[in-house]
Amino acid sequence: MKRHLPGLSWPRLSDEPIRVSCHFCDALQEAPRLLEGNAAYCCRCGEMLYQNRPRSLARATAFSSSALIFMALAHLFPSITVDSGGMRKELTIMEAADALFQEGNPLIGIVAIVFTIIAPLILMGGLLYVAAPLRFGMALPGAVTVTRLFQISEPWSMLEVFLVGILVSLLKLGAVGDVHLGTGLWALVGLVFCTASAMSGIDRLELWDRLEIALRKDT
Numbered sequence: 096m097k098r099h100l101p102g103l104s105w106p107r108l109s110d111e112p113i114r115v116s117c118h119f120c121d122a123l124q125e126a127p128r129l130l131e132g133n134a135a136y137c138c139r140c141g142e143m144l145y146q147n148r149p150r151s152l153a154r155a156t157a158f159s160s161s162a163l164i165f166m167a168l169a170h171l172f173p174s175i176t177v178d179s180g181g182m183r184k185e186l187t188i189m190e191a192a193d194a195l196f197q198e199g200n201p202l203i204g205i206v207a208i209v210f211t212i213i214a215p216l217i218l219m220g221g222l223l224y225v226a227a228p229l230r231f232g233m234a235l236p237g238a239v240t241v242t243r244l245f246q247i248s249e250p251w252s253m254l255e256v257f258l259v260g261i262l263v264s265l266l267k268l269g270a271v272g273d274v275h276l277g278t279g280l281w282a283l284v285g286l287v288f289c290t291a292s293a294m295s296g297i298d299r300l301e302l303w304d305r306l307e308i309a310l311r312k313d314t
């Protein structure tokens with residue numbers, strides 16, 4: 096049954112309170128469905144239980160599409176330029192990963208590919224595939240599977256850690272010659288920022304509610 100209460104930002108399957116346990120004191124309690132931008136707090140310790148993120152689908156769509164553009168730029172442009180002994184060499188992330196493979200560091204090469212291509216494609220591509228059509232009340236084929244996959248792979252997105260790793264390896268390269276940061280690396284910073292913003296802006300309750308309503312409408 097599709098209902099839309101005044102003040103609620105999207106139609107809910109149910110406006111009944113939901114049972115949640117507090118992350119801080121484990122108290123099990125009934126908490127209300129929220130209005131846009133509101134938060135629910137624990138009745139025992141007062142810590143926040145969960146929060147509705149305003150315009151979460153619009154933000155998820157904007158940040159995930161920006162993240163994919165930054166990902167493309169990060170691979171198209173050189174990330175680092177090394178000046179050594181009169182020689183100048185520009186390396187993209189893939190060329191750097193290839194060099195790592197050839198120098199006997201395949202693990203770091205694989206990590207570079209996973210964190211700069213595979214993880215962003217699954218996370219941001221999956222989010223865009225689900226969130227953009229949902230804004231218009233539509234669910235594309237396989238949207239539920241993609242959302243589940245997206246939630247499973249979410250804790251494995253450690254782009255921030257990878258970015259720190261790149262900066263540390265750049266410091267090591269500094270011993271070989273002068274290292275300059277290229278456009279590709281700044282695009283990678285943009286990718287990390289947009290990924291973090293997209294992930295933190297999603298309201299999972301809203302996402303699943305909207306998904307279920309869109310699927311019921313199609314059947």
Ligand SMILES: [Zn+2]
Binds near residue numbers: 121137139
């Ligand atoms: Zn509590």
